[in-house]
Amino acid sequence: MKRSAAAWSFAGVLAGFTGLAINFALTEWFNQPGAVVAVADFVRDHSPAGIVNWARENSGKKITIPAILLILTTLFAVIGRAARTRWWVAVAGFGAVAVLGSIAVLTTNGATVTRLVPVALGYVAMVGAMALLGERLRQLQSLDDSHLFGDLWRGRRRDFLVVVGAVVGVASISTIAGRLFGQDVRKQKEEQKSLRLPVTSPVIPAGARVDVDGVQPWMTPADDFYLIDTAFSRPVVLAEDWSLRIHGMVDREITLTYNDLIGREGVEAWITLNCVSNEVGGDLIGNAWWSGALLAPILAAAGPQPGADAVLQTSIDGWNCATPLDVLMDGRKAMLAVAMNGEPLPRDHGYPVRTIVPGLYGYVSGTKWVVDMEVTTFDQVDAYWTQRGWGELGPVKMASKVEVPSRGATVPAGQVVVAGTAWIQHTGISAVDIQVDGGPWTPADLGAAASTDTWVQWKATVDLEPGDHTVTVRATDADGNVQTSVRADVLPDGATGWHSVDFSVA
Numbered sequence: 007m008k009r010s011a012a013a014w015s016f017a018g019v020l021a022g023f024t025g026l027a028i029n030f031a032l033t034e035w036f037n038q039p040g041a042v043v044a045v046a047d048f049v050r051d052h053s054p055a056g057i058v059n060w061a062r063e064n065s066g067k068k069i070t071i072p073a074i075l076l077i078l079t080t081l082f083a084v085i086g087r088a089a090r091t092r093w094w095v096a097v098a099g100f101g102a103v104a105v106l107g108s109i110a111v112l113t114t115n116g117a118t119v120t121r122l123v124p125v126a127l128g129y130v131a132m133v134g135a136m137a138l139l140g141e142r143l144r145q146l147q148s149l150d151d152s153h154l155f156g157d158l159w160r161g162r163r164r165d166f167l168v169v170v171g172a173v174v175g176v177a178s179i180s181t182i183a184g185r186l187f188g189q190d191v192r193k194q195k196e197e198q199k200s201l202r203l204p205v206t207s208p209v210i211p212a213g214a215r216v217d218v219d220g221v222q223p224w225m226t227p228a229d230d231f232y233l234i235d236t237a238f239s240r241p242v243v244l245a246e247d248w249s250l251r252i253h254g255m256v257d258r259e260i261t262l263t264y265n266d267l268i269g270r271e272g273v274e275a276w277i278t279l280n281c282v283s284n285e286v287g288g289d290l291i292g293n294a295w296w297s298g299a300l301l302a303p304i305l306a307a308a309g310p311q312p313g314a315d316a317v318l319q320t321s322i323d324g325w326n327c328a329t330p331l332d333v334l335m336d337g338r339k340a341m342l343a344v345a346m347n348g349e350p351l352p353r354d355h356g357y358p359v360r361t362i363v364p365g366l367y368g369y370v371s372g373t374k375w376v377v378d379m380e381v382t383t384f385d386q387v388d389a390y391w392t393q394r395g396w397g398e399l400g401p402v403k404m405a406s407k408v409e410v411p412s413r414g415a416t417v418p419a420g421q422v423v424v425a426g427t428a429w430i431q432h433t434g435i436s437a438v439d440i441q442v443d444g445g446p447w448t449p450a451d452l453g454a455a456a457s458t459d460t461w462v463q464w465k466a467t468v469d470l471e472p473g474d475h476t477v478t479v480r481a482t483d484a485d486g487n488v489q490t491s492v493r494a495d496v497l498p499d500g501a502t503g504w505h506s507v508d509f510s511v512a
């Protein structure tokens with residue numbers, strides 16, 4: 007009796023996951039949001055700001071999908087168990103799951119009813135697998151006590167296990183096939199390989215590096231570049247399908263294709279991008295050689311109307327941000343980027359096109375997979391993060407970081423090298439000072455600055471006695487402002503405060 011309940015629960019879980027696997031395989035193949043991802047998106051978009059901000063700090067993105075799968079596992083087990091005596095519970099229970107999935111899928115960005123097809127087929131797979139498994143279980147359990155553990159029982163148990171094996175096989179193969187053969191994923195890789203972009207390879211400016219081991223590379227390789235976005239599954243967009251629509255408070259609406267974009271006069275620049283969520287001493291920052299087209303002349307061609315002060319940028323995944331129009335038009339190298347470090351953008355960093363705006367945090371400017379720009383006013387719009395309590399304008403704050411010695415390190419006595427980075431993009435750093443054990447501030451040597459839009463490396467050498475020490479760094483910008491010591495949290499508009507590192511001298 008107990009065993010049979012467990013067997014039916016197991017069958018329910020297996021049938022449920024078979025349906026999820028079929029849904030996954032189909033949605034990967036047709037490049038649509040899968041039902042589980044759509045539910046995760048739905049949960050994120052309908053959670054209160056406090057929870058979303060909390061989750062952002064506590065890697066909520068990583069636990070959302072496992073949590074949904076855990077809840078589904080429990081639900082599938084309950085459904086399977088109930089189906090032992092009431093078959094209609096399986097039909098209705100899996101049906102309820104499919105209805106929830108359908109609602110979530112229909113709320114995804116750009117949804118059409120065709121997105122319901124993979125949900126429906128997933129549902130058919132759930133009920134079908136449950137029917138196959140249930141029938142074998144029923145046969146097995148219809149044996150009376152005299153047959154228990156006899157040949158007949160063994161034979162029927164084998165039948166059941168064969169069906170279990172077949173169902174597990176179908177589910178696994180679908181999942182793996184979805185991962186490997188997602189049509190557009192393959193096409194995208196081919197496209198990225200065959201693109202011949204009019205871009206140059208990065209050449210690190212002479213003197214930019216202080217050449218101290220342990221300082222992060224001046225140019226961040228794309229593979230090491232931090233990743234931040236709200237997407238549970240990063241969109242796969244083909245350059246050949248991409249277009250950007252510029253509309254709203256403009257004299258002429260414009261639609262640009264990828265070829266239009268790369269046919270324009272190019273712009274290339276070293277630009278450091280960082281996240282507003284970067285804590286003091288944190289590593290949500292990177293510096294790359296970006297290539298693309300300047301945004302200002304494109305916006306100018308559209309002709310922003312008087313009164314407009316914002317550009318609402320939207321990604322193909324529905325995420326959006328509003329960027330000050332004057333910042334985009336003031337002559338800085340705000341661009342629609344197609345390449346990073348001389349290569350087409352990687353999928354995760356926004357392939358085929360993203361926005362990069364020197365001097366602003368990513369959350370108000372760096373839209374990945376950007377497809378829409380609406381010229382508007384801040385009064386009229388409330389973008390994804392500003393709705394959740396983050397600052398509207400998002401200029402980068404001055405910051406500096408000690409990277410050598412690392413925290414807790416033990417270094418040999420004598421001349422100790424201290425080094426790191428400092429930044430305030432689009433203003434530029436003019437000086438960096440360090441302080442050891444609360445003593446006087448002494449100037450560090452700065453690496454060459456490529457432009458005001460990148461970070462600078464710095465280094466200093468200090469003579470230290472054996473024992474425990476603390477080194478603190480602070481920067482000064484090109485206007486002579488000294489970095490504030492006042493500690494501020496990353497919410498609402500970026501952290502402030504000096505970075506210190508404790509270490510020992512042997």
Ligand SMILES: Nc1nc2c(c(=O)[nH]1)N[C@H]1C(S)=C(S)[C@@H](COP(=O)(O)O)O[C@H]1N2
Pocket residue numbers: 231232233234235236237279280281282321322323325354355356367368369371372373374375
């Ligand atoms: N589509 C989309 N673009 C986005 C985001 C996002 O969540 N979705 N996050 C922004 C934030 S908060 C930052 S800091 C940068 C990070 O860019 P990266 O992942 O290429 O480093 O992308 C921005 N662009």
Ligand SMILES: [Mo]
Pocket residue numbers: 234280281282283367368369
């Ligand atoms: Mo960010």
